[in-house]
Amino acid sequence: MRNRYNFAVALSTVVLLGCGALLLSQNVSAAGEGKIAGTVKLDGTAPHMRGIDMSKDPYCVKAHATDPAHMENVVVGSGGALENVVLYISDWSGPAQPETAELVFDQKNCMYTPHVLAMDVNQKFKVVTSDQTTHNIHPNPNPMTGNIPWNQSQPPGAAPVEKSWKAVEVIPVQCNIHPWMHGWFVVVKGPYATTDASGNYTINNVPPGSYTVTAWQEDLGTQAQKVTVAAGGAGSANFTFKPK
Amino acid sequence: MRTTLQNWTLLFGSAVLLAFPAAASAQLSTYDIETRIGAESHVGNVTGHAKDAALPYRRYCVGCHGPLGDGNGENADWFLTPMYQKPRDFQLGVFKCRSTPTGTLPTDQDLFDAITRGFDRSNMPQWNTLSKQERADLVAWVKHYSPRWANEKPGAPIQIPPEPEVTAERIKAGRDVFARVQCWKCHGVQGMANGPSASTLTDDLGRPIAPFNFTEGSRPKCGDTDQDIYRIFMTGLDGTPMPSFADNIKPDEAWDLVFYLRTFMRQHSKEKDLAKGLGLKPVDPNAPAPAASGQQ
Numbered sequence: 001m002r003n004r005y006n007f008a009v010a011l012s013t014v015v016l017l018g019c020g021a022l023l024l025s026q027n028v029s030a031a032g033e034g035k036i037a038g039t040v041k042l043d044g045t046a047p048h049m050r051g052i053d054m055s056k057d058p059y060c061v062k063a064h065a066t067d068p069a070h071m072e073n074v075v076v077g078s079g080g081a082l083e084n085v086v087l088y089i090s091d092w093s094g095p096a097q098p099e100t101a102e103l104v105f106d107q108k109n110c111m112y113t114p115h116v117l118a119m120d121v122n123q124k125f126k127v128v129t130s131d132q133t134t135h136n137i138h139p140n141p142n143p144m145t146g147n148i149p150w151n152q153s154q155p156p157g158a159a160p161v162e163k164s165w166k167a168v169e170v171i172p173v174q175c176n177i178h179p180w181m182h183g184w185f186v187v188v189k190g191p192y193a194t195t196d197a198s199g200n201y202t203i204n205n206v207p208p209g210s211y212t213v214t215a216w217q218e219d220l221g222t223q224a225q226k227v228t229v230a231a232g233g234a235g236s237a238n239f240t241f242k243p244k
Numbered sequence: 245m246r247t248t249l250q251n252w253t254l255l256f257g258s259a260v261l262l263a264f265p266a267a268a269s270a271q272l273s274t275y276d277i278e279t280r281i282g283a284e285s286h287v288g289n290v291t292g293h294a295k296d297a298a299l300p301y302r303r304y305c306v307g308c309h310g311p312l313g314d315g316n317g318e319n320a321d322w323f324l325t326p327m328y329q330k331p332r333d334f335q336l337g338v339f340k341c342r343s344t345p346t347g348t349l350p351t352d353q354d355l356f357d358a359i360t361r362g363f364d365r366s367n368m369p370q371w372n373t374l375s376k377q378e379r380a381d382l383v384a385w386v387k388h389y390s391p392r393w394a395n396e397k398p399g400a401p402i403q404i405p406p407e408p409e410v411t412a413e414r415i416k417a418g419r420d421v422f423a424r425v426q427c428w429k430c431h432g433v434q435g436m437a438n439g440p441s442a443s444t445l446t447d448d449l450g451r452p453i454a455p456f457n458f459t460e461g462s463r464p465k466c467g468d469t470d471q472d473i474y475r476i477f478m479t480g481l482d483g484t485p486m487p488s489f490a491d492n493i494k495p496d497e498a499w500d501l502v503f504y505l506r507t508f509m510r511q512h513s514k515e516k517d518l519a520k521g522l523g524l525k526p527v528d529p530n531a532p533a534p535a536a537s538g539q540q
Contacts, residue, residue, distance in 0.1 A: 136485065158491065
């Protein structure tokens with residue numbers, strides 16, 4: 001009973017917000033869209049990222065002969081800059097984002113590049129392989145959300161696999177053949193950004209308004225901030241995570 | 245792994261709770277399930293009704309599959325992985341044995357066949373003693389546990405071309421496919437389930453799982469005809485580490501691979517005789533993976 005009620009409330013909220021967003025977006029095209037930018041840092045000692053034993057597959061060992069592989073759960077640059085943090089507008093109610101850049105998830109040297117791939121709901125992405133060894137690409141969403149798990153092989157030279165996700169979810173993805181290969185598809189609604197090696201990010205295409213920006217880090221959790229974006233202007237939100 | 249996932253889903257879900265109430269509720273309640281009691285199945289000319297399966301399910305299935313269909317029946321605790329897999333979670337709507345592509349729902353016939361055939365090396369017996377009508381009713385009952393059938397249609401079954409004649413050339417070609425797509429990473433170069441990645445495999449719920457051992461004489465879980473084996477690697481076994489190779493093995497090559505896999509099996513076969521004549525050696529795991537034949 002309660003679930004039904006929730007759903008009715010959610011539905012009417014979505015419809016109402018949707019109407020509001022429609023009005024808003026009409027204003028926006030005249031006013032110009034703003035952006036939200038900032039930096040994400042780690043305050044404290046970077047956790048130890050242990051090395052990866054790839055001896056199961058000589059190809060992988062060879063690929064990392066000069067550059068030892070290690071876990072990528074928390075990637076910290078100089079000055080505590082946190083890489084691979086996804087920033088998105090958690091109270092987004094506007095339209096789906098126009099597809100700009102092509103999203104590519106590469107299997108390279110028996111690791112995932114990028115380790116975290118953020119995307120909009122229903123946005124297409126490609127899974128490719130650069131390796132001369134067979135991978136299987138196996139995302140493991142919770143089917144209750146509407147995202148359905150699948151599992152495809154990618155031998156050397158395989159054609160890209162093109163997919164998209166239906167619902168908002170943080171989806172772990174792994175290769176069963178190389179169990180250390182572990183990454184994330186972060187499916188959000190609306191504009192998003194992922195921090196670079198200097199911990200910087202810019203969320204583009206944000207219409208003027210007041211938003212909640214949420215930062216997601218796979219080990220350190222989420223944080224949220226209120227940000228206001230003026231017409232054509234830039235909002236700012238910096239986040240600091242503490243090591244667990 | 246599932247617990248971390250669920251935690252994240254909860255955290256993430258609460259942030260967007262208004263828009264996505266479903267994300268926060270991982271387990272379905274009896275109420276949610278009962279709303280789908282009208283579920284039907286169509287197997288041949290038989291129509292199954294979920295409402296007629298309540299009694300047989302309680303009598304034959306509930307002990308392992310549980311009253312909520314989540315695989316947490318009172319006997320399920322005693323199934324020891326990786327040799328004996330836990331029962332499916334019907335609420336997730338993810339099934340191993342399908343004729344449909346990976347990531348899609350199985351057909352009613354697939355579920356009917358699974359109930360009829362049972363699963364070797366598991367606690368699921370063959371239910372071919374039940375009447376066709378009872379089995380069709382149980383298929384509808386299995387479907388009524390998952391909301392997926394309300395929102396999606398089963399995938400289109402993969403096309404299996406007519407089986408060609410077994411020849412020595414085909415077995416040799418099958419060995420090349422086996423080497424190229426690297427089946428041996430898990431199944432081992434002699435099909436003995438001892439590949440380098442075999443020991444670390446887990447299913448979608450994070451529980452240990454073993455690859456199929458071709459040499460021990462038991463039947464593959466999803467059937468042991470040549471067509472079944474073809475189907476297994478072309479559709480993948482969803483919920484397990486076994487991926488779909490549909491994009492990377494051409495239909496003709498797939499038959500070659502089926503014939504090569506037969507040479508591993510203990511049962512006597514024409515393939516085994518031909519392989520003996522050829523004197524085929526197992527593939528070399530240290531050789532670089534052969535390039536794909538033709539364009540991919």
